[in-house]
Amino acid sequence: MTHSTIPPDSAEGFATRQIHAGFTSGVSQNTLTVPIYQSVAYEFPDFAAARDTFALTKPGNIYSRNGNPTNAVLERRVSDLEGGAGAVAVGSGQAAVAIALLTLVAAAGQGPHHIVASNKLYGGTSDLLADTFADLGIEVTFLDPLDSHAWSAALRDTTRAVFLEAIGNPVLTVPDISAIAEAAHAAGVPVVVDSTMATPVLLRPIEHGADIVVHSATKYLGGHGATVAGVIVDGGTFDFTARPERWRRLTQPFHRFGGLVFTDEFDGSDGRTPFLVLARAKGVHDFGPTLSPSSASQILLGIETLDLRVRRQTASALELARFLSAQPQVARVHHPGLTDHPEHELATRLSPEGLGSVFSFDLAARPDEVGPFIDSLELFTLAANIGDVRSLVVHPATMTHSRLDDAGRADAGISSLTVRLSIGLEEPADLRDDLARALSTVTVLDAPRAAEDRFR
Numbered sequence: 001m002t003h004s005t006i007p008p009d010s011a012e013g014f015a016t017r018q019i020h021a022g023f024t025s026g027v028s029q030n031t032l033t034v035p036i037y038q039s040v041a042y043e044f045p046d047f048a049a050a051r052d053t054f055a056l057t058k059p060g061n062i063y064s065r066n067g068n069p070t071n072a073v074l075e076r077r078v079s080d081l082e083g084g085a086g087a088v089a090v091g092s093g094q095a096a097v098a099i100a101l102l103t104l105v106a107a108a109g110q111g112p113h114h115i116v117a118s119n120k121l122y123g124g125t126s127d128l129l130a131d132t133f134a135d136l137g138i139e140v141t142f143l144d145p146l147d148s149h150a151w152s153a154a155l156r157d158t159t160r161a162v163f164l165e166a167i168g169n170p171v172l173t174v175p176d177i178s179a180i181a182e183a184a185h186a187a188g189v190p191v192v193v194d195s196t197m198a199t200p201v202l203l204r205p206i207e208h209g210a211d212i213v214v215h216s217a218t219k220y221l222g223g224h225g226a227t228v229a230g231v232i233v234d235g236g237t238f239d240f241t242a243r244p245e246r247w248r249r250l251t252q253p254f255h256r257f258g259g260l261v262f263t264d265e266f267d268g269s270d271g272r273t274p275f276l277v278l279a280r281a282k283g284v285h286d287f288g289p290t291l292s293p294s295s296a297s298q299i300l301l302g303i304e305t306l307d308l309r310v311r312r313q314t315a316s317a318l319e320l321a322r323f324l325s326a327q328p329q330v331a332r333v334h335h336p337g338l339t340d341h342p343e344h345e346l347a348t349r350l351s352p353e354g355l356g357s358v359f360s361f362d363l364a365a366r367p368d369e370v371g372p373f374i375d376s377l378e379l380f381t382l383a384a385n386i387g388d389v390r391s392l393v394v395h396p397a398t399m400t401h402s403r404l405d406d407a408g409r410a411d412a413g414i415s416s417l418t419v420r421l422s423i424g425l426e427e428p429a430d431l432r433d434d435l436a437r438a439l440s441t442v443t444v445l446d447a448p449r450a451a452e453d454r455f456r
């Protein structure tokens, strides 16, 4: 059945040759870079191989909604950098968060379902958890990620996941993943960490006890502001068989998949863990948040320079945070890398390699001066992204976190005076001059800042 190259002088007609000539399926070339496999479906060598691959008993490419060879390289690469057992690439970071959590919910079978989540989250994630998950009947308890007792107190029999950001967006909260994982595991709940802001260069949550790591690869992994993508990595560490009645879809015969028991069938040795197979064969298959292979290729290019970019951007960000903290027009700088920040000791212990290139600060200004300050920046681009080689600025209250209510914004540490920066690869001195120029447009308020008012 396998098609081979049709020679130019073949007797096949034009219509046949325009489809088959010059190509042999599955022949690998000696390319140095990862090829973009722009193919919807994959040829099976025979009937038995097709049957077994569809039955999930044999690994292999089926259809690019669920998986693609270019994406598979991205999956293996991010999994390797995170110390995972495997990964699933999806169309966006938002899809990575949604599919990871919905897969855990689905693994449990019918509800009720409950999730415990940090209240220091990217605004889009808050929208998903507080609004759309509520529509789906999934209850979410939000809590302060630094309140270690709150995590265990919030866990219920119906809790299916604990969710937090390794470094919170936008005020750089660094939760103690090990302590939270200990509490969650004692209650039989897996821990999902969004490590977008940390990247595997600075912090690898699985080493600290997290079970599943999600990334908006759109940010640092891609790094160039060109491509939207997401990745879900499974550490393969969570034992779903310890409380099998909680995870019926993984531990009991699954009718939809020919009665397979996922925890018996998939041991993760080939990158297929029970969680990842369910994420791919149910979550990604049913909802369809597919990553295009050309996008995967762009993220792979970005990853090749990940550590160089992240280390340089991290150092520049700390330098600029120090500069801003000394300016009279700045009320507080939300960067725990600063020695007088109340979370300095904790954050530098938990993330000793640094805290990335995104941080926020509150202007000591009248609210009507925030817009003109942002507009007077010249090197910083007003754009809702982070982790780009370009330096970016946003006003979280009216942009990334605008859908939160006032209480949600206050919990997230955001006021109308908060400005978020994402520091790129430009010369730090040029960025400092740009900030200084823009700050000179802000009226210096008379009232001296009380020391205790500098941080919340």
Ligand SMILES: Cc1ncc(COP(=O)(O)O)c(C=O)c1O
Binding pocket: 092, 093, 094, 095, 097, 122, 124, 125, 165, 169, 194, 196, 197, 215, 216, 217, 218, 219, 228, 229, 230, 385, 386
């Ligand atoms: C921490 C974090 N997680 C998830 C997302 C969502 O990712 P995407 O925009 O790739 O869907 C973002 C986007 O800003 C983010 O900052």
